[in-house]
Amino acid sequence: DKVLPHEATVSAPVNIAVIKYWGKRDAGLILPTNSSLSVTLSQDHLCTRTTVCAAAEFGGDRLWLNGVEEDVTASARLCNVISTARKLRAAVEQADSAAPRLSTWGLHVCSENNFPTAAGLASSASGYAALVSALGTLFKLPQSAAELSRVARVGSGSACRSILGGFVAWQAGVEGDGSDSLAEQVAARAHWPQLQALVLVVSDRKKTVSSTAGMQTTVATSPLFAERVRNVVPRRMAVMRAAIAARDFAAFATLTMQDSNQFHAVCQDTFPPIAYMNDTSHAITNLVHAFNTAVGRVAAAYTYDAGPNAVIFALHDDMRTLVQLLTRCFPRPDSMPAAAFYEDPFAVFAS
Ligand code: PMV
Structure with missing residues (x-):
């Protein structure tokens, strides 16, 4: 042995x-x-x-x-x-x-x-x-x-x-x-099986500012970041836990979008500024808000990390409609494999 x-x-x-x-x-x-x-x-x-x-x-x-x-x-x-x-x-x-x-x-x-x-x-x-x-x-x-x-x-x-x-x-x-x-x-995942995520690959290029370098500059230069750490995140952690416990999609989705927006605002407030989202990311954001307005409730959320790719959250029944809408607005280029598609419970969708 x-x-x-x-x-x-x-x-x-x-x-x-x-x-x-x-x-x-x-x-x-x-x-x-x-x-x-x-x-x-x-x-x-x-x-x-x-x-x-x-x-x-x-x-x-x-x-x-x-x-x-x-x-x-x-x-x-x-x-x-x-x-x-x-x-x-x-x-x-x-x-x-x-x-x-x-x-x-x-x-x-x-x-x-x-x-x-x-x-x-x-x-x-x-x-x-x-x-x-x-x-x-x-x-x-x-x-x-x-x-x-x-x-x-x-x-x-x-x-x-x-x-x-x-x-x-x-x-x-x-x-x-x-x-x-x-x-x-x-x-556990089984606590909320109706919740689904869709990954929208906006760009496959490597990010220009690594998260390590970006964070360091943010901590040193952004006054908005200091406010976020002190007064915003502690409250949001509690609200997000409660939204998940209650399977409250509207609360979960609203906070998810707001926190993504604040993270990217903090990147903008960093000096020199860091831009991770691109025009396609912003178009996806606008589409999600237009969709929510059209259906008269918060049915979808977006979130972006240190890059332009979007992750969309929605409940199972709405995800079908969203995938149809997104495929129409952002057609998949020929270079992307057709296999990368919507599937339960989480999906990868290439645009
Ligand atoms: O763990 P890192 O260094 O890859 O940092 C990730 C930071 C974000 O993806 C932007 C946010 C997060 O919480 O994952």
């Missing part, structure tokens, strides 16, 4: 924040300035599948991303995640002298996205969540999902929320060591 390589494969999906994380109070430990809340999408469309293998004869750690080898030592965050997981494994070995010394062996990591990595979708969230979950399985770590989310957070902040399914809150925490900055499930 001691000489055989040990292996584990785990998949993790992307998540879409409805109360946005933007800003770090500690860049090294990735501690956020505010709490955030997200919906973890289904694994069918946007997920990362990661295999980790430990063997005594591996000289060192190696990583392949979508079949291409990357330099592990080039990424401090990746090294941090692996060494944190190794420390937790060492504790397992200390408690059980018969456990193979995996914490001292080399690791080979093989990670693949089931969507184009360059599509501007949240690949770091699913990527680090899959890696940490796979290491947790391989190392037989006793830690709960919430505890493992702390490890994923060190790789990429938003990744901590992808460790859990359904509706997930990432508590900013107050401790300097990050011990209370972790993700917890607010409600």
